[in-house]
Amino acid sequence: MYFNDSVREDENRAPFPECFLTGSAFRVVNGSSDIETKAYYATQPAGEGFPQSVASGDPTSSGMMIWTRVDPSLEAGASDIEIGGGGFEWPNKPHDKNNSSFADLIDQGKTVMFQVSTHPNFSFVELSGFSPVWKDHDHVVRMDLDGLLHPNETYYYRFITRSGLVSKAGRCRTLPPEGSDCPAATIGYVSCQDYTSGYFNALAHLADEQMDFFLHLGDYIYEAAGEASYQTGLEARQITLPSGEDKAFTLEDYRHLYNVYRTDPDLQKLHENHAMVATWDDHEFANDAYAPAVAPDDSLEPDLKRRHSANSAWLEYMPSRVYVPSRSSSSNALKLYRSMTIGDLATLYITDERAYRDAHPCGEQELERYFTDGCENIHSPDRSMLGREQKDWFLGELKNSSSLWNIWANQVQITQLKFLGRYINLDAWDGFAHERQAIAQTVMNKGIQNFIVLTGDFHSFEASYLQEDYSRDGHKFGVELMVGSVTSSNLNEMVQKNLNNLFDHTSPLPQNATLEIFRTFLPDALSKRIIPTEFLFKELQNAIKIENPWIELFDSTSHGYALLELSKSRAVWTAYAVESIEEKQASKSLLLQCEIPNGEAAINVKEKNSLFG
Ligand SMILES: [Fe+2]
Missing domain, CATH: 3.60.21.70 (Alkaline phosphatase D (PhoD))
Structure with missing residues (x-):
């Protein structure tokens, strides 16, 4: 966690956890993972529970920012404190298989699973993982996939909650x-x-x-x-x-x-x-x-x-x-x-x-x-x-x-x-x-x-x-x-x-x-x-x-x-x-x-x- 010194002194202005700010707090699941993904599968019509739908932004040749917001009345989300207390897997750090805090959040349904595919129907998922639903930030999800995607490619992405809600699919191009x-x-x-x-x-x-x-x-x-x-x-x-x-x-x-x-x-x-x-x-x-x-x-x-x-x-x-x-x-x-x-x-x-x-x-x-x-x-x-x-x-x-x-x-x-x-x-x-x-x-x-x-x-x-x-x-x-x-x-x-x-x-x-x-x-x-x-x-x-x-x-x-x-x-x-x-x-x-x-x-x-x- 990082707090800028001048911000820490001013209690009127709540600082952002760095992991939220950079959009980097997520865990990527590669192939056979230790994370149980079966609990996150779509059971509802696409879009229900995601009142602001999805968005993407700032494309690079290897990535994209992706965003959604989950209806707070349907999903609890994870607070800054819970997230700050856990050792997060950052994209530039080695995969930490012993990160129990993150697994707990996933188990408790305080995260969404994201999926990225080159197929509009997600018949093959190229990239998936989990990100917190940020309870202290209006239940938004935002993450930066820079470094994880291929250049010149059209991608589709969506989000799934543990309760079976699934967002509409967004489309973007690297x-x-x-x-x-x-x-x-x-x-x-x-x-x-x-x-x-x-x-x-x-x-x-x-x-x-x-x-x-x-x-x-x-x-x-x-x-x-x-x-x-x-x-x-x-x-x-x-x-x-x-x-x-x-x-x-x-x-x-x-x-x-x-x-x-x-x-x-x-x-x-x-x-x-x-x-x-x-x-x-x-x-x-x-x-x-x-x-x-x-x-x-x-x-x-x-x-x-x-x-x-x-x-x-x-x-x-x-x-x-x-x-x-x-x-x-x-x-x-x-x-x-x-x-x-x-x-x-x-x-x-x-x-x-x-x-x-x-x-x-x-x-x-x-x-x-x-x-x-x-x-x-x-x-x-x-x-x-x-x-x-x-x-x-x-x-x-x-x-x-x-x-x-x-x-x-x-x-x-x-x-x-x-x-x-x-x-x-x-x-x-x-x-x-x-x-x-x-x-x-x-x-x-x-x-x-x-x-x-x-x-x-x-x-x-x-x-x-x-x-x-x-x-x-x-x-x-x-x-x-x-x-x-x-x-x-x-x-x-x-x-x-x-x-x-x-x-x-x-x-x-x-x-x-x-x-x-x-x-x-x-x-x-x-x-x-x-x-x-x-x-x-x-x-x-x-x-x-x-x-x-x-x-x-x-x-x-x-x-x-x-x-x-x-x-x-x-x-x-x-x-x-x-x-x-x-x-x-x-x-x-x-x-x-x-x-x-x-x-x-x-x-x-x-x-x-x-x-x-
Ligand atoms: Fe204007």
Whole structure:
């Protein structure tokens, strides 16, 4: 067991046992085992007793994280104390046949048996073993099979309890070995899925795609829920937090959010069909959050306990290979940033743009964060989005890359976005222009080829050029491809709701900023309401395009997902829109498409929307 010193001193913040954190506490059963597996066999219909189904994540060429949660009313689970007291078999340690504690837990049914197979019906089980059901962590099971599987293989996995419950089978695919010849790969990606705003039709369609894995760029949950005075979501999708508050502050509240979100059949289907690579953005904790644990809408004082609660629930529910660095001074410091390689084809860099970032550059009032003239601080070399350690890591990884494509799983918009001379959003990279410039310099100076930034957060689809500086003829050195939201309000909905005086907590911009945009841009729209919304919105989109010429494609009227198909000759980006988020099972359609040729910072448009000329 490992406890970080600083955490031990703080009784308010329960530490994680290392075996839970690393997902490594399990016992592998090989062939003829001393462990009695006969007691664990399926007698119930698949899925019963597993209300959040299954999930997998962070594929490597030799493994995968796998996850489930067992209904606590049906299975007792094992507490941290019981598990901490036993000598566990770790994957990197020799098989200990005399480990009676573990055998006891298995006998007592406080574990699940997992099975991994290349056959969907498990006719031959390649790998099986046991893992605790973590009673102190909301009855989740999470484990890391890295080192135990073969590369380039599609696997099926499931969990069985001693009482005969069996989960649905999940499917996932391991990666090709690092540096090996890899002709093609497909990555799906999404962000911003407010449960209360609508149905996850985008996720259901993404689940049906042929892809290697999907990226989640953040806002997997929204901390705000159930506020009657401003909740404008669907009646059938409302969430009441255990505390009764309109925002989550406690571990119980945050857990409840993940718990409810994961009961969604479309989100379950996506997790059952594909592995996820996740980072977080602000709403996994609180809107527009910054380091060390400030939620500026609620208080400018750091709330470390709230942050720890948010992070704990995230860790419990996400099949992600993240950890607390041993020298960390804070249990908040879950280290999310990491990279992964897909053969010789691509390296994916996953960053964390919330845990280390400085405060907003020009003040914390809404109109200092949004639709603002800006201030000197934007260009200050002392301010950072990534924090020094993460920035050094990121730039170091970029410099050492030998992959054909360099893909950055980024959260907030990197290209400049101004409207009527003002910055629309200083919570994005526009608020950290100096650091943005440092990244640009590294990419250009080191000749890093095929640099593609995948972005979420702004509830809009965009394909834009990365430029050395955001002047009309600034040098282009890469491409940003932003995915729209799954359900959270886009700019079009924001305009419509504000014209109807409806505040919406999932809008990409706060209401004050939206009203200020209206007052400045088209004052008649507010006072007389004589301008049709569609016309107003078209004007707005066109004005954005004129003022930000590096934006090649833009749509903020749709919800959906995006696919990035990589090959040796090109990357193809395709954005799909769903017809509705208010009805279940809506159809999808092609929204935008472009190609980025190998070796060229170019956006060759294949399909564009009529709203954006
Ligand atoms: Fe969002």
